[in-house]
Amino acid sequence: MEIKIQKKMLEANESDAEKNRKNFKDKNIFVLNVMSSPGSGKTETLCKTLKMVMPKIRTGVIVGDICTHNDADRLEASGAKVVQINTDKFGGDCHLSANMIDKAAKEFDLDNLDLLIVENIGNLVCPAEFDIGENARVVLLSVTEGEDKPLKYPLMFQVADAAILNKIDLLPYLDFNANEAVDNMRKVHPQMPVFQLSAKTEEGFEPWIEWLFGCVKK
Amino acid sequence: MEIKIQKKMLEANESDAEKNRKNFKDKNIFVLNVMSSPGSGKTETLCKTLKMVMPKIRTGVIVGDICTHNDADRLEASGAKVVQINTDKFGGDCHLSANMIDKAAKEFDLDNLDLLIVENIGNLVCPAEFDIGENARVVLLSVTEGEDKPLKYPLMFQVADAAILNKIDLLPYLDFNANEAVDNMRKVHPQMPVFQLSAKTEEGFEPWIEWLFGCVKK
Numbered sequence: 409m410e411i412k413i414q415k416k417m418l419e420a421n422e423s424d425a426e427k428n429r430k431n432f433k434d435k436n437i438f439v440l441n442v443m444s445s446p447g448s449g450k451t452e453t454l455c456k457t458l459k460m461v462m463p464k465i466r467t468g469v470i471v472g473d474i475c476t477h478n479d480a481d482r483l484e485a486s487g488a489k490v491v492q493i494n495t496d497k498f499g500g501d502c503h504l505s506a507n508m509i510d511k512a513a514k515e516f517d518l519d520n521l522d523l524l525i526v527e528n529i530g531n532l533v534c535p536a537e538f539d540i541g542e543n544a545r546v547v548l549l550s551v552t553e554g555e556d557k558p559l560k561y562p563l564m565f566q567v568a569d570a571a572i573l574n575k576i577d578l579l580p581y582l583d584f585n586a587n588e589a590v591d592n593m594r595k596v597h598p599q600m601p602v603f604q605l606s607a608k609t610e611e612g613f614e615p616w617i618e619w620l621f622g623c624v625k626k
Numbered sequence: 627m628e629i630k631i632q633k634k635m636l637e638a639n640e641s642d643a644e645k646n647r648k649n650f651k652d653k654n655i656f657v658l659n660v661m662s663s664p665g666s667g668k669t670e671t672l673c674k675t676l677k678m679v680m681p682k683i684r685t686g687v688i689v690g691d692i693c694t695h696n697d698a699d700r701l702e703a704s705g706a707k708v709v710q711i712n713t714d715k716f717g718g719d720c721h722l723s724a725n726m727i728d729k730a731a732k733e734f735d736l737d738n739l740d741l742l743i744v745e746n747i748g749n750l751v752c753p754a755e756f757d758i759g760e761n762a763r764v765v766l767l768s769v770t771e772g773e774d775k776p777l778k779y780p781l782m783f784q785v786a787d788a789a790i791l792n793k794i795d796l797l798p799y800l801d802f803n804a805n806e807a808v809d810n811m812r813k814v815h816p817q818m819p820v821f822q823l824s825a826k827t828e829e830g831f832e833p834w835i836e837w838l839f840g841c842v843k844k
Contacts, residue, residue, distance in 0.1 A: 445664045446750050447771025502751035532664050533720035552770040553665025581799045
């Protein structure tokens with residue numbers, strides 16, 4: 409019974425997601441869903457990304473957290489319009505769902521937006537199961553989290569269209585084999601583009617920003 | 627309706643958890659539920675912990691992952707009996723539930739065990755909602771994850787009986803304020819014991835091991 413209910417919930421979400429996708433397509437907006445564990449550096453990566461792509465790409469951000477407005481405050485410094493979703497009002501949900509995105513999207517001037525970035529709740533499991541109507545998904549892994557995470561949390565890396573290996577500035581201080589981590593990502597998702605960068609030092613951002621420009625231009 | 631179903635699931639789990647708690651109490655076994663984000667260092671911390679407490683404390687470990695046997699292999703090197711639960715057989719569940727612990731516990735010789743450690747799935751959200759029949763909960767946060775995580779994921783820190791701030795060997799290379807992180811933990815859970823340590827260098831283990839001995843002796 410539990411599995412049936414979960415299937416129904418996922419089906420309802422899928423239908424909401426398709427509506428979102430159609431709405432965003434009508435407005436010619438590319439939607440990017442950014443996911444990772446807590447503390448992998450989603451917000452810092454997006455702060456630097458916004459600085460590099462705006463105002464060339466008119467970007468809005470929806471950011472999901474169970475509690476606090478911290479991430480929205482940091483992202484707003486870029487000048488982008490940012491809408492914070494706090495899921496503690498929804499029982500502390502562990503992921504964003506398509507209906508939350510629909511509601512948050514109403515706060516943007518969609519006629520003047522090229523890119524909508526959604527920073528999902530920090531969780532390497534559940535958000536992978538919930539389509540929010542995005543056009544692409546990016547998963548972040550930081551070099552402090554261990555090389556085996558793609559094998560242990562394969563769904564997230566399977567549904568992602570690209571991966572970012574973040575915090576490479578810390579590599580000299582860790583026993584972390586970046587090649588092994590990338591190999592593991594490609595074991596579960598062959599040919600996935602992987603961008604090795606540091607949101608702190610901005611090293612390695614060029615190919616990532618190029619990829620993002622390519623997405624929005626399409 | 628969704629909320630009602632979730633409530634029913636949690637109630638069923640709560641009843642299974644109470645059965646587990648009674649079973650373990652009858653055998654005089656202390657059960658510790660260890661939780662954190664992926665990559666915070668649960669396995670490494672437990673490897674070092676086992677080395678320090680065994681054979682004085684007869685310890686068994688149940689380790690949960692969606693996929694792979696990696697963590698069990700690492701923990702088995704300590705000589706402890708380790709049972710791996712892979713939730714991909716259960717639809718890739720994002721947390722361990724009480725009935726999974728009941729099944730796994732049957733693989734141990736419970737008459738010869740003082741401490742059963744459960745390493746939960748790497749997830750700072752969902753495992754906090756599922757009682758597995760434990761006597762105490764420990765949450766790990768690593769210094770690479772940011773000071774604000776206790777405020778953003780408060781339930782996990784509220785339900786924990788103690789916290790470990792791990793990877794303090796990396797502090798010289800990070801803009802991380804350990805005092806601020808501890809303050810944030812205590813904002814959501816006043817007086818919670820917090821052990822600052824490095825599973826890599828074994829710095830700071832003594833108070834943690836002492837706390838653990840105190841739990842088992844009770």
